[in-house]
Amino acid sequence: MGKFITFEGIDGAGKSTHIAFVADYIKQRGAELVSSREPGGTPLGEKLREIVLHEKMDLETEALLVFASRREHLAQVIEPALKRGAWVISDRFTDSTFAYQGGGRGMSVAKLEVLEQWVHPALQPDLTLLFDVPLEVARARLDATRDLDKFEQEKADFFAATRAEYLRRAAQFPQRFRVIDSTQSIAAIQEQIAAILDACF
Numbered sequence: 001m002g003k004f005i006t007f008e009g010i011d012g013a014g015k016s017t018h019i020a021f022v023a024d025y026i027k028q029r030g031a032e033l034v035s036s037r038e039p040g041g042t043p044l045g046e047k048l049r050e051i052v053l054h055e056k057m058d059l060e061t062e063a064l065l066v067f068a069s070r071r072e073h074l075a076q077v078i079e080p081a082l083k084r085g086a087w088v089i090s091d092r093f094t095d096s097t098f099a100y101q102g103g104g105r106g107m108s109v110a111k112l113e114v115l116e117q118w119v120h121p122a123l124q125p126d127l128t129l130l131f132d133v134p135l136e137v138a139r140a141r142l143d144a145t146r147d148l149d150k151f152e153q154e155k156a157d158f159f160a161a162t163r164a165e166y167l168r169r170a171a172q173f174p175q176r177f178r179v180i181d182s183t184q185s186i187a188a189i190q191e192q193i194a195a196i197l198d199a200c201f
């Protein structure tokens with residue numbers, strides 16, 4: 001089996017910045033690499049992503065759609081890749097649903113756990129890198145760079161709750177989570193990521 005690494009954090013924390021670095025690290029080891037994202041990762045998943053990121057909907061519809069996208073991503077991409085020994089890195093996975101639909105929007109953790117059990121009862125990431133920054137830092141980075149989607153337009157209390165749920169999960173699952181202080185420089189963060197990867201694999 002290959003290894004499954006997920007990237008998590010509130011919008012603007014710096015996740016996407018470090019994906020190429022981890023991809024290079026894995027390729028240098030000679031392993032096959034599959035780099036993907038959620039919502040998305042398949043043609044159907046990318047269609048669902050457009051809907052989830054840009055349309056208003058009932059909270060439970062939103063949770064069902066991100067898990068529908070995830071089921072397809074697992075079936076078409078993640079599970080086959082891991083079975084053939086490839087390494088998979090995903091820009092977001094189920095921790096995002098607990099953080100955004102659970103923490104941010106207030107959906108019950110118990111309901112999300114039912115969906116998680118349904119969609120991936122046995123699989124969890126081998127490593128989850130949580131990029132953690134204060135909200136103001138994330139917001140300043142976002143404002144400097146791009147047009148904001150539905151989630152990125154949410155207010156400070158939404159992201160405070162999202163960040164708190166991420167940190168709660170990191171404390172609950174310390175064996176797979178590594179929390180990275182993303183207020184550091186990009187170079188310092190990459191040094192830390194390399195040390196984490198060396199220690200884990």
Ligand SMILES: Nc1ncnc2c1ncn2[C@@H]1O[C@H](COP(=O)(O)OP(=O)(O)O)[C@@H](O)[C@H]1O
Pocket residue numbers: 009010011012013014015016017018131141142145182183184185186189
């Ligand atoms: N450690 C850092 N220090 C300063 N700026 C950063 C840092 N990490 C990321 N950025 C910048 O912040 C913005 C958001 O980063 P990005 O990786 O797209 O965040 P995310 O994928 O978590 O939403 C980008 O313009 C990026 O260059």
Ligand SMILES: Cc1cn([C@H]2C[C@H](O)[C@@H](COP(=O)(O)OP(=O)(O)O)O2)c(=O)[nH]c1=O
Pocket residue numbers: 011016037038039053066091092093094096097098100101149151152
């Ligand atoms: C995977 C997932 C993402 N999201 C949200 C978080 C993000 O705001 C958005 C997609 O984020 P992201 O891929 O970080 O967007 P960008 O390309 O702008 O960096 O979807 C959820 O609300 N629930 C989920 O389960």
